[in-house]
Amino acid sequence: MTLPHPSPTEADHDRRRLRQWLAGQARADGVARRDLLRLAAAAGLAAAVPGVWSAPRAHAATAPGIVKALPAEVFTPRGTNAETRFEALAETGHLTPASHFFVRNHTATPQLAADGWKLTVWGDGLTGGPREFTLADLHRLPSTTRSAFVECAGNGRSLFTVQQGQQVSGTAWTLGAIGQARWRGVRLADVLREAGLARNAVDVMPRGLDSDYVTADGTNLGRVRRPLPLAKALDDVLLAYEMNGEPLPADHGHPVRVVVPSWIGIASIKWVGDIEVSATPLYSPWNTDFYRLFGPGHPPEGSAPLTRQTLKSAFELPWNAPLAAGTRHRLTGRAWSGAAAVARVDVSTDGGATWHPARLRDEPRRGSWVRWSTTWRPRATGPATLLARATDATGRTQPPTTPHNTQGYLFDAVVRHPVTVV
Template sequence: MISRRGVLLAAGLTLLPSRAAAAPSIVKPLPATDFVVHGTNAETRWEALRGTGSLTPVSKFFVRNHTSTPLLDAATWRLRISGSGVARPLSLSLRDLKALPSVSVEAVIECAGNGRSFFTSQQGQAVSGTPWRLGAIGNARWRGVSLGLLLRRAGLRPSAVSVLPAGLDDDYVTGGVNLGRVRRPLPVEKALDDVLVAYEMNGAALPPDHGFPARLVVPGWVGIASIKWLGSLEVSTSELHSPWDTDYYRLIGPSYPAGGTLVTTQVGKSAFELAWDATVPAGRRVLTGRSWSPHGVREVEVSTDGRTWRRATPVARGGWTRWQVPWQARPGAHVLRARVAGQPDEVPLNTQGYLFGAVVRHPVTVV
């Protein structure tokens, strides 16, 4: 069995003294300057992204864990593809995976609950779940193998309709009920479109917290679809389900059907690269931020006075759009707002606080 040190070194990381760890469920250090820790999860502080470029450094990339980061042995790891939807079940090693034609994609991974806290703080509504602001997102360049290629090599049947990826992290137990390993089905149409089985992140092996040795990357969809520590893919000629599409990740509330609406694609959002409740000096400043949407970002508007909007200047495009806008900061309390086309001022309530896509009101004090 490979040691913990061996796993970390294989993923391009070094061991740090135990006192550097900020959360026992997460391997990498979580300095308070970069993260807000929520139990088994770590939210990126937006001010920590200023000046980092379009790709989120691995050291600053948010972490969403249901349990704890597993330390897996790359030498014994296998990806198994089976089920009634394939004619030739496969068992692939990491070496097998890397021997196949690779593709790269720049894409954001974003938790479905990103922005959840604003249901309460902005709309006065009670919701359940981790109280993220907007830091449950990161943008990376992922390299791996097209899931469509793997399914075709496994002899995908024309009658296949559903793919169920499952992770290798510990079983998730809640309320005394064991729900098993994290898994969530994808329709075959999406699986064949742009989904990646990734083994690299920003040009290096996936770190343990982000899915080592391989994970799914499902562009445009909520983060739960991008299963980390991928171990198996069940392909079926009938619909597959798990608690992560029947009980969780559904929009349930007064504006939705009785059984709720399945959460799939994300919604557009915008954020300033500023600390929450930041204090800044008066004078001419340049505000910077990022906006993203599964449908692309055409333009970004910013309001610094609560009444008027002006267009921000794009700095770079990719998985998200980086932008800037000048601001003559005058002493006093201010509320900054940024939006992409279609961002509303309020969104319908759903009890689990998914897909908060309203314009966020960011408080700043100028001194």
């Protein structure tokens, strides 16, 4: 059976969602009416707006909590989150061990028993009623293993302020809100077909089993969820139950999580408990209020919902690291792109005046980072600035600056890494 695909671009798909919402043919559970009106008005679709709306209920916030140890030499705690110190990756190899993998939580890590876990697949995009899958059911399906990075859309957010002098909101990540693992599980496409995927399905929305997310003003947005276009859901998305050859740790989605290669981290829902398959477009706060680009230079309604990650490169070196003059130093780092394999990395040790190619230490692959290295023998003492600039197989190269957006997403500029030669 050949299934129809959504519109060829996320922007087209987004406009179609809006038209269907305005016609009463789409749902937007947990999304404030003002946000959909803003999106619709800016898209020129503001006629015939439905007149009834149920406001989300407010509940007390859940106390945050991370299960695993967070040693100071590996992590920087950031509220409910834990950022990996990028220099701590230097000796970890190509894959990030769970002990070093960053944690992005909206609330607190739930500790769920694998033997009691069930996944419910439901919605009017199925040919029958809801279908439940246990972990044993998933293990009976063909397994797939894929190495892929997961990266928060706000990784590098603090550099908008530190490097570009621009204020942004959100967790002040440096560059450590990323990790790469070997994920093993089943293709989401196989599960959807087992559940009875209908020809008219357009959106697939996984939802986590962590507690409801309550904003600072007391608005309950419900459990974390974000729709995927059907084309992506049927492409390379995994329902993963292993990370680096072991069952998923609690902080990383035990017993099952979604892994959406190359897309922003919010798409890779942890602790997945149900998946809605819909014949009408879906909205959540995580593709309306959040994870769009807002601010000067962007449409009033914000950009289309963010999908693929951007292009970055970083040194595995502490900020303001002291380096001895007259000594040959081996500088290492990692580079990655959501669009294609990294093709090359160029390094400057003189603030960008001159550049030379670094050695790539891994075979470049789409959805995977590469480690790189170069050598430097500094002579003059004092402050110096190191730069690493990645280019991917599409020909895209990191720019000198990133256009500002108010929530600080997708920073992709060449990072000016300060060191001190002593």
